[in-house]
Amino acid sequence: MKIAIFGKTFNQGFVPYINELLDLLVRNEVQVTVYKPFYDFICCQTGKDRHYCSMFSGPEDFACDCDLMVSIGGDGTFLESIPFVIRQQLPVIGINSGRLGFLANISKENITEAFLALLAGEYTYEYRSLICIKQPEDLFKPINFALNDITIHKSNSSLITIDAYVNDEFLNTYWTDGLIISTPTGSTAYSLSVGGPVVVPGSGNLIIAPVSSHNLTVRPLIIPDTNIITLKVNSRSGVYAITADNRTKQINGEQEFRIGKSEFKLKMVKLPNTSFYKTLREKLKWGEDIRN
Numbered sequence: 001m002k003i004a005i006f007g008k009t010f011n012q013g014f015v016p017y018i019n020e021l022l023d024l025l026v027r028n029e030v031q032v033t034v035y036k037p038f039y040d041f042i043c044c045q046t047g048k049d050r051h052y053c054s055m056f057s058g059p060e061d062f063a064c065d066c067d068l069m070v071s072i073g074g075d076g077t078f079l080e081s082i083p084f085v086i087r088q089q090l091p092v093i094g095i096n097s098g099r100l101g102f103l104a105n106i107s108k109e110n111i112t113e114a115f116l117a118l119l120a121g122e123y124t125y126e127y128r129s130l131i132c133i134k135q136p137e138d139l140f141k142p143i144n145f146a147l148n149d150i151t152i153h154k155s156n157s158s159l160i161t162i163d164a165y166v167n168d169e170f171l172n173t174y175w176t177d178g179l180i181i182s183t184p185t186g187s188t189a190y191s192l193s194v195g196g197p198v199v200v201p202g203s204g205n206l207i208i209a210p211v212s213s214h215n216l217t218v219r220p221l222i223i224p225d226t227n228i229i230t231l232k233v234n235s236r237s238g239v240y241a242i243t244a245d246n247r248t249k250q251i252n253g254e255q256e257f258r259i260g261k262s263e264f265k266l267k268m269v270k271l272p273n274t275s276f277y278k279t280l281r282e283k284l285k286w287g288e289d290i291r292n
Helices: 012-027 036-046 075-085 108-119 276-284
Strands: 002-007 031-035 054-056 068-073 092-096 124-135 149-154 160-166 169-176 178-182 205-211 221-224 229-235 239-244 247-252 255-270
Touching (some): 002 036, 012 031, 012 036, 012 108, 036 054, 068 075, 075 092, 075 255, 124 239, 149 160, 149 229, 169 205
Parallel strands (some): 002 031, 002 068, 031 054, 068 092, 092 255
Antiparallel strands (some): 124 255, 149 178, 149 239, 160 169, 160 229, 178 205, 205 221, 239 247
């Protein structure tokens, strides 16, 4: 097996766990290739050179002969790993080196258990839908998709006006600080923080969720992901921003965006005894009495 590792940084408390992971892979004769800036950071933090590792610097020199990508960090780092794997349909799995993580859902305490299961072939795959900006299609070129959400939001104190259409049928005019178009995967991210619903991945939906709407009767809306959403945006100041996951562009003047499901899907590794419902219970403390 050949495994690629992507990451950015981690705190000093994670050092024993990165050593545990790399030592486990070496003992099991796994070939390892590491994102070059992360490799340098690991060597600095652990005080050890990992000469058995090869390296890659970006999506353009990332080898396609890997069996798996491992993202180490939080959900933000997981999102940054997607451009490396999406076009090759390489499966990805995340180790959470911080606190809350829905995408990076292997805890540091369970690294050995998880990777022994991986090496034994005890896993399946699940596929997560992506969304993309279909017009203008070159806005985030070449990475014109998002796993969590595409968001339009104000850049200063002036609110923005968004005329929204679903399959070219007028839906609503939003006077708002922003508007989130979220996938089910992204329903536990930004959308959740503005009162959006939790949607189970694979449901075939998109969520339209306003940010601080100036009309209190406007609420998040779930639509089928086969629909195309058109947004015509106007800002009093003439400036606003659009984001696709962790990538942001500043926009000047009125603009129209067409957003829909991407032709790509993200291939994620699913380990035994893991599920979306279990993750919800653990990450959001469902069913726990936290009053004391």
